[in-house]
Amino acid sequence: MKKLLLLLSSLLVGMHCFAGGILSGPWVADVREDRLTVVWTTAEPSTAFVELKDGTTLWETFAGRRVFGRLHKVRITGLTPGEVLHYRVGGIPVVDDTNPRDPTFGDPFASPWHSTRTFDSAKGTCRFSVFNDIHMRTEQFAALAGQVDSSATDFLFLNGDIVTAANYTLDSLVHNAIDPLGSLPAGIPLLFARGNHEGRGNNVQLVADVFPNEDPAPFYYSFREGPVACLVLDGGETHTKRSTVYSGAKVYETYLQEQYEWAEKALQESAFREAPVKVCLIHVPMIDPEGKQGFYIQRWLHKRFLPLLNEAGIDLMISADLHEFLFYEPGTMNNAFPILVNDDLRRLDFTYGDGTALIRTFNAKGEQEFEYRFQP
Numbered sequence: 001m002k003k004l005l006l007l008l009s010s011l012l013v014g015m016h017c018f019a020g021g022i023l024s025g026p027w028v029a030d031v032r033e034d035r036l037t038v039v040w041t042t043a044e045p046s047t048a049f050v051e052l053k054d055g056t057t058l059w060e061t062f063a064g065r066r067v068f069g070r071l072h073k074v075r076i077t078g079l080t081p082g083e084v085l086h087y088r089v090g091g092i093p094v095v096d097d098t099n100p101r102d103p104t105f106g107d108p109f110a111s112p113w114h115s116t117r118t119f120d121s122a123k124g125t126c127r128f129s130v131f132n133d134i135h136m137r138t139e140q141f142a143a144l145a146g147q148v149d150s151s152a153t154d155f156l157f158l159n160g161d162i163v164t165a166a167n168y169t170l171d172s173l174v175h176n177a178i179d180p181l182g183s184l185p186a187g188i189p190l191l192f193a194r195g196n197h198e199g200r201g202n203n204v205q206l207v208a209d210v211f212p213n214e215d216p217a218p219f220y221y222s223f224r225e226g227p228v229a230c231l232v233l234d235g236g237e238t239h240t241k242r243s244t245v246y247s248g249a250k251v252y253e254t255y256l257q258e259q260y261e262w263a264e265k266a267l268q269e270s271a272f273r274e275a276p277v278k279v280c281l282i283h284v285p286m287i288d289p290e291g292k293q294g295f296y297i298q299r300w301l302h303k304r305f306l307p308l309l310n311e312a313g314i315d316l317m318i319s320a321d322l323h324e325f326l327f328y329e330p331g332t333m334n335n336a337f338p339i340l341v342n343d344d345l346r347r348l349d350f351t352y353g354d355g356t357a358l359i360r361t362f363n364a365k366g367e368q369e370f371e372y373r374f375q376p
């Protein structure tokens with residue numbers, strides 16, 4: 001029976017590819033008030049475009065020409081805050097490009113229509129869902145995502161270790177990190193913080209391609225949605241021993257110092273400074289508890305980065321990595337704000353409105369496990 005189901009599902013996937021050419025997505029990334037990037041993959045190399053409801057077609061290009069590939073990204077700029085975009089993605093498969101003067105193309109294809117929206121700092125409320133440390137357990141990931149109220153959620157945030165250290169390929173990365181979200185990220189912006197596992201193996205640049213973010217760097221950035229300003233940081237590799245394998249802890253320290261110098265300025269930008277709520281999202285928690293001396297970067301962040309965030313008036317840190325739920329009230333870890341370490345395979349829902357922030361966490365069965373209210 002299982003074999004029959006597998007055969008049927010692979011036939012369906014095959015038909016889908018044949019009929020549509022689109023393998024995964026689209027998902028909407030790199031969202032700000034004035035831009036967003038639509039990303040998707042195709043089963044075969046193809047040209048790619050985003051078509052807007054007003055008839056505009058935006059082709060995927062590089063250096064002035066259309067390109068063929070399987071991972072597609074179209075960045076749309078010049079948008080306005082809260083602008084709604086009705087779009088679909090499509091392409092034309094390349095059947096044979098051995099003759100570069102006259103490649104052969106197949107039939108054009110397109111996805112169904114989707115709607116998405118840019119961020120808008122003038123909005124009075126903000127709600128988002130965070131996932132972390134899924135480690136390729138796609139069934140539980142899909143269950144957690146299936147509980148998201150799509151009509152009331154402003155963005156989805158993957159806080160690292162969605163995959164596990166491996167020499168992953170494009171298809172396995174997208175299958176594990178994007179597909180379990182279903183159609184949610186075609187409409188709800190999807191943002192990402194790198195986990196230590198996404199930094200291992202041979203394909204860290206592929207992670208940046210799947211979760212594009214151009215400014216100021218692939219894995220650290222800030223954005224604002226409604227009253228909430230978010231500072232996203234990349235904690236890199238956590239353990240001294242494993243750091244050495246890839247570049248050495250000293251290189252990570254240089255990289256973290258680069259983020260520190262950028263954050264000093266980003267925290268002072270008016271959209272951030274004046275936001276009613278300031279949240280730091282980072283996979284590695286900035287804590288230094290007893291008995292965790294091997295967590296070199298975690299301790300480095302606690303000692304070197306936390307004072308800057310205290311001073312900037314951060315209201316909350318949402319982190320991950322440890323596969324256990326920890327909650328540090330202000331003042332318990334040299335922290336001026338609560339630091340929450342979300343358990344693995346849990347969804348954290350953050351809501352802010354009317355001066356009150358609400359944090360709740362849920363397991364894959366949809367059972368609420370934690371609730372905390374505070375006035376930022």
Ligand SMILES: [Fe+2]
Pocket residue numbers: 133135161195197321322323
């Ligand atoms: Fe993890």
